[in-house]
Amino acid sequence: MSRGETSDEELILRISGGDREAIRLLYERHGRLVYGCALQVVSDAAAAEEVCQDVFLRVWERSGTYQADKGKVVTWLARIARNRAIDVLRSRRSRGIVAEAPADESITAAPGSGADPGEKLWQSLRDERVREAVASLPPEQRQALTLAFFQGLTHRQIAETLGEPLGTVKTRIRDAMLKLRARLGEREGI
Amino acid sequence: MSDPHPFRDLLPGYSLGILDEDEIDGVREHLAVCAACRAELASFHEVAGRLAAAAPERDLPAGLEARIMRLVRDRPAGKDTIGPRGPALLPARKRGSPWPALTGIAAAVALVLGAGNLLQWSGVLGPAARGMPPRLSTAVLAGTDSAPEAYGTIVLDPKDNKGVLAVTGLPALAQDRQYQLWLIRDGQRRSGGVFSPDADGYGSLLLTVPVDFRDFQSFGVSIEPRGGSPSPTGPRVLAGRL
Numbered sequence: 001m002s003r004g005e006t007s008d009e010e011l012i013l014r015i016s017g018g019d020r021e022a023i024r025l026l027y028e029r030h031g032r033l034v035y036g037c038a039l040q041v042v043s044d045a046a047a048a049e050e051v052c053q054d055v056f057l058r059v060w061e062r063s064g065t066y067q068a069d070k071g072k073v074v075t076w077l078a079r080i081a082r083n084r085a086i087d088v089l090r091s092r093r094s095r096g097i098v099a100e101a102p103a104d105e106s107i108t109a110a111p112g113s114g115a116d117p118g119e120k121l122w123q124s125l126r127d128e129r130v131r132e133a134v135a136s137l138p139p140e141q142r143q144a145l146t147l148a149f150f151q152g153l154t155h156r157q158i159a160e161t162l163g164e165p166l167g168t169v170k171t172r173i174r175d176a177m178l179k180l181r182a183r184l185g186e187r188e189g190i
Numbered sequence: 191m192s193d194p195h196p197f198r199d200l201l202p203g204y205s206l207g208i209l210d211e212d213e214i215d216g217v218r219e220h221l222a223v224c225a226a227c228r229a230e231l232a233s234f235h236e237v238a239g240r241l242a243a244a245a246p247e248r249d250l251p252a253g254l255e256a257r258i259m260r261l262v263r264d265r266p267a268g269k270d271t272i273g274p275r276g277p278a279l280l281p282a283r284k285r286g287s288p289w290p291a292l293t294g295i296a297a298a299v300a301l302v303l304g305a306g307n308l309l310q311w312s313g314v315l316g317p318a319a320r321g322m323p324p325r326l327s328t329a330v331l332a333g334t335d336s337a338p339e340a341y342g343t344i345v346l347d348p349k350d351n352k353g354v355l356a357v358t359g360l361p362a363l364a365q366d367r368q369y370q371l372w373l374i375r376d377g378q379r380r381s382g383g384v385f386s387p388d389a390d391g392y393g394s395l396l397l398t399v400p401v402d403f404r405d406f407q408s409f410g411v412s413i414e415p416r417g418g419s420p421s422p423t424g425p426r427v428l429a430g431r432l
Binding site (some may be wrong): 015016017018019020023024027028031032033035036037038039045046047048049050052053055057060061063064070071072074075076077078079081082083084088091092094097124125126127130131134148149152153154155156158170173174176177178180181184185 | 203210
């Protein structure tokens with residue numbers, strides 16, 4: 001944000017008052033990220049476009065759900081986008097429609113079997129600090145997190161996919177999130 | 191002494207929206223009464239948000255901004271609803287009977303079907319309350335943040351593409367508004383008809399669609415101008431999947 005530019009938080013405040021220019025500015029500022037986030041999960045331009053539209057309409061109708069003390073606007077937006085995209089992915093999966101690459105690409109490969117599962121997805125992240133934090137996770141934790149985060153598989157589905165006990169998968173996901181929180185929070189105050 | 195935070199280990203998974211259905215209710219109930227776990231959850235939400243916000247930006251499709259602004263123009267801005275949820279998973283079923291909505295809204299179904307048809311459908315509703323009849327499909331609809339008390343069921347007969355929607359807990363609407371059912375396939379929405387709830391919040395609708403119902407993967411109900419809209423313009427109050 002350049003000096004004198006309206007902050008994201010101010011835009012959200014204006015949106016809650018029905019200011020349409022504010023939602024346009026928010027879209028202009030973060031639309032590419034929201035769309036990119038959705039596309040990363042659904043791997044389909046039309047579906048990602050629908051998710052993006054849904055996210056900004058949701059923000060327009062529910063701007064009061066944003067809590068400034070819980071995090072930045074941009075992470076709030078991105079999380080909504082990821083969650084909506086996962087909904088789409090699950091709906092497709094329930095109908096037997098498998099997403100095309102890159103989201104599915106080799107993410108179920110066994111740890112240590114060659115390429116890091118989901119490596120391309122994690123390496124494509126823009127934020128170096130996040131990339132490094134994810135890279136620091138043990139391979140088996142990263143693999144479980146990949147299936148959870150990009151595919152929206154439940155603990156049980158991940159266990160079935162990997163052929164691991166359910167309790168092991170739960171522990172891996174929990175430990176991965178705890179480590180990420182610790183690493184990302186070192187300088188960010190999460 | 192019992193553990194004061196029995197669901198703490200599940201909070202990372204809850205934040206990612208990857209809990210199994212049977213775990214979600216317990217976590218939600220505990221969160222409602224535990225500030226410490228709510229704070230813990232918020233920290234995992236932020237981690238998930240950081241992962242999502244690191245996604246590569248992509249060029250936006252032409253026309254998307256104009257479409258969003260058109261839709262925004264027709265909707266009131268809202269301020270006060272519940273925070274961004276995890277992925278919907280499946281709509282949470284109430285505990286007890288596997289098909290509680292069917293028994294709870296049987297009266298509404300009877301009103302829709304009429305006495306004669308009810309005889310024909312009685313073989314449906316009875317077995318459905320005990321377990322799924324083999325030739326029928328059902329979709330359980332859960333209320334959204336806009337109508338958290340709403341709950342409903344669609345019962346479909348794929349043989350003749352007919353069905354019935356029955357809903358309870360719907361807020362009353364202004365005279366110039368009605369609820370509209372949407373049948374959703376690949377992101378495309380087809381109107382399933384409009385209806386108005388009675389004074390007790392019950393609403394119902396007979397459905398006939400000239401294609402196989404099973405082609406639709408999900409359903410939604412939104413608030414629209416009386417008579418319905420070509421596509422959804424108002425807030426969604428119910429959502430569910432076949």
